[in-house]
Amino acid sequence: MNQDIAPDVIIIGSGVGGGAVAHQLAGTGARILILERGDFLPNEPQNADPEAVFAQARYRTTEEWQHADGRRFRPGQYYHVGGHTKFYGTAMFRLRDSDFGEQAFAGGVSTGWPIGPDDLRPHYAMAERLFGVRGQAGGDPTEPARDPYDHAPIPHEPVIADMADRLRQQGMRPFHMPSAIDYGPQGACQRCGTCDAFACRLDAKGDAETRLIRPLLKHPDVTLWTGAKVTRLIANDCDGEITGVELMHGNTPLRISAPLVVLSAGAINSALILLRSATQAMPQGLANRSGVVGRYLMNHHLTGLMGVRPLAANPTRFPKTLSVNDFYHGLPDDPDARGNLQMLGNISGAMIRSTYPQMPRVMADWLGRHSIDWLCMSEDLPDPDSRVRLLPGDRVQIEYAAGGREGHDRFVRHMRRQLRRAGFPIVLRHSFGIEAPSHQCGTVRMGADPATSALDHLCRAHDHPNLFVVDGGFFPSSAAVNPALTIAAQALRVGEHLRHQWRQIAAAA
Numbered sequence: 001m002n003q004d005i006a007p008d009v010i011i012i013g014s015g016v017g018g019g020a021v022a023h024q025l026a027g028t029g030a031r032i033l034i035l036e037r038g039d040f041l042p043n044e045p046q047n048a049d050p051e052a053v054f055a056q057a058r059y060r061t062t063e064e065w066q067h068a069d070g071r072r073f074r075p076g077q078y079y080h081v082g083g084h085t086k087f088y089g090t091a092m093f094r095l096r097d098s099d100f101g102e103q104a105f106a107g108g109v110s111t112g113w114p115i116g117p118d119d120l121r122p123h124y125a126m127a128e129r130l131f132g133v134r135g136q137a138g139g140d141p142t143e144p145a146r147d148p149y150d151h152a153p154i155p156h157e158p159v160i161a162d163m164a165d166r167l168r169q170q171g172m173r174p175f176h177m178p179s180a181i182d183y184g185p186q187g188a189c190q191r192c193g194t195c196d197a198f199a200c201r202l203d204a205k206g207d208a209e210t211r212l213i214r215p216l217l218k219h220p221d222v223t224l225w226t227g228a229k230v231t232r233l234i235a236n237d238c239d240g241e242i243t244g245v246e247l248m249h250g251n252t253p254l255r256i257s258a259p260l261v262v263l264s265a266g267a268i269n270s271a272l273i274l275l276r277s278a279t280q281a282m283p284q285g286l287a288n289r290s291g292v293v294g295r296y297l298m299n300h301h302l303t304g305l306m307g308v309r310p311l312a313a314n315p316t317r318f319p320k321t322l323s324v325n326d327f328y329h330g331l332p333d334d335p336d337a338r339g340n341l342q343m344l345g346n347i348s349g350a351m352i353r354s355t356y357p358q359m360p361r362v363m364a365d366w367l368g369r370h371s372i373d374w375l376c377m378s379e380d381l382p383d384p385d386s387r388v389r390l391l392p393g394d395r396v397q398i399e400y401a402a403g404g405r406e407g408h409d410r411f412v413r414h415m416r417r418q419l420r421r422a423g424f425p426i427v428l429r430h431s432f433g434i435e436a437p438s439h440q441c442g443t444v445r446m447g448a449d450p451a452t453s454a455l456d457h458l459c460r461a462h463d464h465p466n467l468f469v470v471d472g473g474f475f476p477s478s479a480a481v482n483p484a485l486t487i488a489a490q491a492l493r494v495g496e497h498l499r500h501q502w503r504q505i506a507a508a509a
């Protein structure tokens with residue numbers, strides 16, 4: 001069935017990538033239709049309830065994926081307006097300059113990007129303004145050249161300030177973590193402490209719904225369809241042009257079209273849509289002459305550390321203010337043991353028991369009250385055999401290979417030692433696996449060579465002149481900082497290009 005609608009641009013996905021492109025195109029006269037499979041997240045008490053969010057997985061998708069050995073799992077995927085930023089931890093880092101270049105490590109090669117730091121710098125600044133990022137320039141020893149932040153950083157609470165002093169005594173240079181929170185005397189944030197992995201009921205979190213989509217909906221040319229799940233794209237066999245988008249709008253199957261299609265369904269789902277769109281003429285799926293679509297799946301090596309001081313409860317309400325990048329380029333005697341260290345949000349007993357259900361409640365609650373919680377993040381090196389695959393019956397298989405894991409483990413061991421020296425007699429660890437693909441990227445990689453990449457430097461599909469892919473799928477390598485700001489910056493860059501293109505078309509018409 002065809003819907004009586006004639007958009008100029010179809011954007012698939014209302015997350016940070018799709019929202020950023022829409023932001024750039026709004027006001028050009030182009031009629032923009034955003035298709036989002038999820039709905040608006042309800043504002044309700046359960047948003048901040050660890051029992052509801054973790055134990056009951058109230059907001060997580062109910063779909064099931066499987067590992068290569070057939071084990072099924074319910075992935076940590078969230079389908080709502082605003083995408084994963086509804087639940088993200090608001091850490092908004094720029095890539096380091098070195099992340100853009102090719103680098104060889106014992107565990108593999110970190111692929112170079114077809115763009116450099118100068119290409120993204122203005123768009124990073126724009127993304128920071130849009131999301132209201134607060135930070136302090138000059139504190140992070142690996143920080144790329146930048147102007148001061150518009151907003152002062154969130155101050156440390158006493159326990160975190162004390163932690164920073166202890167790390168400094170060991171020769172480290174902890175700094176204020178850049179964060180997209182509306183904090184301060186007039187700010188909406190009330191330091192309830194449930195940011196990381198929770199939605200904010202006060203709209204204090206700079207997420208893609210509050211900062212991009214909601215303001216855009218005031219615009220007459222922007223339309224959002226929720227409950228609109230795209231299943232496949234249709235391409236013209238001759239010139240590759242995308243001529244149709246097939247979706248289920250509620251229970252209604254539709255096919256719609258537009259001169260321009262922007263795919264931003266998240267790294268895994270965008271790859272699945274392209275793979276599902278295979279035809280006789282394009283049996284590997286769309287945008288996939290190179291065979292890379294679905295491959296090079298990365299997610300960061302993520303290990304949580306709980307530093308426990310049995311005699312001291314931790315009353316911190318908003319701990320996510322501190323980060324350490326001293327080992328971003330490796331330990332002095334081990335360049336492969338590298339990564340970023342940053343505070344996690346408060347880990348509560350309910351969160352612990354959702355992962356370790358055998359643990360008695362009283363012990364989990366005690367741990368939650370006495371710990372300071374960190375995240376060690378290392379680069380996940382790209383590997384063509386790390387992939388998302390579509391099986392018969394539309395089953396989704398994740399064959400994840402963690403590239404460079406050994407270096408990450410040595411980095412974590414080092415950080416545990418450092419935290420013990422900083423006064424934590426017990427440091428527990430927990431590794432996050434691909435079941436929670438929170439930093440998924442790489443599955444529709446960009447590159448200069450159409451033989452080894454799906455997208456060019458502006459995220460345009462090499463094989464399809466009117467198709468752009470702007471979610472985390474475009475990352476050629478994952479770096480070791482959180483991805484959202486880079487997705488936003490590159491999508492704003494792509495959107496700027498499309499805006500110029502659109503204005504030229506409109507002027508000529």
Ligand SMILES: Cc1cc2nc3c(=O)[nH]c(=O)nc-3n(C[C@H](O)[C@H](O)[C@H](O)COP(=O)(O)OP(=O)(O)OC[C@H]3O[C@@H](n4cnc5c(N)ncnc54)[C@H](O)[C@@H]3O)c2cc1C
Pocket residue numbers: 012013014015016017018035036037038078079080081082083084085087088089090091092093196197198228229230231264265266267269270273437438439440470471472473482483484485487
């Ligand atoms: C708990 C958690 C904490 C995180 N913390 C941080 C952090 O502190 N800092 C940071 O930088 N990053 C963080 N991240 C990661 C960050 O949220 C993501 O990298 C980012 O939001 C990805 O944006 P995206 O636009 O690529 O994709 P998504 O956010 O996944 O957006 C894709 C959108 O497309 C929709 N969609 C999917 N399939 C279809 C379909 N078939 N049809 C129509 N619509 C579809 C989805 O519902 C979604 O709205 C965190 C993630 C999680 C889960």
